[in-house]
Amino acid sequence: MFKCSICNHKNYKYKLKLGKQPIVHHLLNNKNENYQLYDFNVVTCAKCAHIQIENPFDPKILYQNYFFFSSSKNNQHISLLIKQMTSLFNLNKDSKIFEIGCNDGHMLADLKKNGFKNISGIEPTKDAYSLAKKKVKNVYNDFFNQKFLNKKKLRNYDLIYSRQVLEHLYDLNEVLEAAHSMLKNNGKLMIEVPLHDMYIENYDYTFWEEHINYFTKKSLFNLLFRNKFRIFHHETILFSGKSIVIFAEKYKKKIKYSFNLSNEHKKIKNYFDGFSIFKKSIQKYLKSMKKKPFIYGCGCRSSNFVNFLGIGKLIECFVDDNKTKQNKINPLNHLEIRKFNINKLKNRVVLLGVCTEFESILIKKLKTYCKIDNIFSILQPSRILPTFWKNMIDKKLKKY
Numbered sequence: 446m447f448k449c450s451i452c453n454h455k456n457y458k459y460k461l462k463l464g465k466q467p468i469v470h471h472l473l474n475n476k477n478e479n480y481q482l483y484d485f486n487v488v489t490c491a492k493c494a495h496i497q498i499e500n501p502f503d504p505k506i507l508y509q510n511y512f513f514f515s516s517s518k519n520n521q522h523i524s525l526l527i528k529q530m531t532s533l534f535n536l537n538k539d540s541k542i543f544e545i546g547c548n549d550g551h552m553l554a555d556l557k558k559n560g561f562k563n564i565s566g567i568e569p570t571k572d573a574y575s576l577a578k579k580k581v582k583n584v585y586n587d588f589f590n591q592k593f594l595n596k597k598k599l600r601n602y603d604l605i606y607s608r609q610v611l612e613h614l615y616d617l618n619e620v621l622e623a624a625h626s627m628l629k630n631n632g633k634l635m636i637e638v639p640l641h642d643m644y645i646e647n648y649d650y651t652f653w654e655e656h657i658n659y660f661t662k663k664s665l666f667n668l669l670f671r672n673k674f675r676i677f678h679h680e681t682i683l684f685s686g687k688s689i690v691i692f693a694e695k696y697k698k699k700i701k702y703s704f705n706l707s708n709e710h711k712k713i714k715n716y717f718d719g720f721s722i723f724k725k726s727i728q729k730y731l732k733s734m735k736k737k738p739f740i741y742g743c744g745c746r747s748s749n750f751v752n753f754l755g756i757g758k759l760i761e762c763f764v765d766d767n768k769t770k771q772n773k774i775n776p777l778n779h780l781e782i783r784k785f786n787i788n789k790l791k792n793r794v795v796l797l798g799v800c801t802e803f804e805s806i807l808i809k810k811l812k813t814y815c816k817i818d819n820i821f822s823i824l825q826p827s828r829i830l831p832t833f834w835k836n837m838i839d840k841k842l843k844k845y
């Protein structure tokens with residue numbers, strides 16, 4: 446049964462059905478390999494308009510054989526974050542700092558390098574925890590909640606932070622309540638999560654089974670205010686699409702937050718309704734090509750893009766530079782993942798399935814070696830989206 450992960454309300458207002466979907470990071474060794482499919486529905490809470498997966502996938506299945514370590518992603522902005530944290534939060538080298546979901550511990554290691562002495566973190570997945578433990582002494586292999594804090598007697602912290610974690614969690618209030626109790630009075634909180642506002646406005650349907658929550662600025666503010674945190678700064682960054690970083694402070698009571706809910710619902714309805722139009726338009730666009738295009742970059746966003754829109758048969762294959770993915774098969778669409786091959790790609794249309802910050806490097810590579818001029822992106826916030834997509838966004842902009 447549905448229960449909103451922010452406000453606990455039991456009804457949803459709108460539902461976007463994306464059909465039966467696999468776990469996309471479980472790549473196949475051959476086309477006959479069996480795999481399970483799950484209903485993938487995205488809904489919006491009738492009370493607070495928060496966008497979330499209706500029936501989150503079982504984490505035990507989702508995170509088995511988990512091989513993703515966050516330091517493998519480009520984390521250039523971490524050094525900037527450390528500078529910002531230090532000045533905005535007025536930290537000193539003895540400040541007690543804790544990271545929720547520290548993954549392989551790369552940010553804690555950076556803090557250590559910067560001279561911070563009282564740093565610790567928690568990571569529930571075993572493999573990532575073992576790597577983190579090698580970098581920093583005080584790392585726990587557990588789930589972050591009140592029970593854990595009571596067991597370890599962790600209190601009076603100056604700063605708790607969490608990057609790219611809350612979107613994966615269902616028990617958001619439990620985590621924030623625990624964080625509140627772990628902080629000293631006026632203790633600080635920094636949260637970084639993907640921001641979904643841009644996707645709503647631009648008809649982008651890159652949902653992902655690992656992300657239960659699709660925060661907008663409004664829903665995130667609502668979550669923090671109801672958990673007694675006061676926000677004093679926030680900014681958006683280019684990371685895995687678009688993300689938001691919030692700088693907040695522990696407060697003694699809940700903060701009332703009222704925003705125009707009916708407008709929020711209207712915007713989301715328009716976005717959900719746009720899915721079938723988008724699906725038809727992209728199929729028409731791909732069918733109009735003389736030869737099937739390649740998709741460069743086989744990540745979760747580009748794989749789901751193909752599956753949700755049912756365009757597997759209209760694509761040649763995926764190309765990816767990651768050797769562990771090469772020669773494997775993407776589940777559901779059954780497209781092969783091949784390595785970069787100059788001759789095969791020559792004069793073909795290439796759709797980029799990589800984060801925008803890596804776009805220019807790939808464009809240069811494709812133009813130099815393969816003489817390709819028709820390069821488009823399928824991941825926002827790119828400036829080289831296919832024309833039909835740009836038109837769709839422009840039309841809506843005129844309407845508002």
Ligand SMILES: [Zn+2]
Binds near residue numbers: 453490491492493
């Ligand atoms: Zn809600």
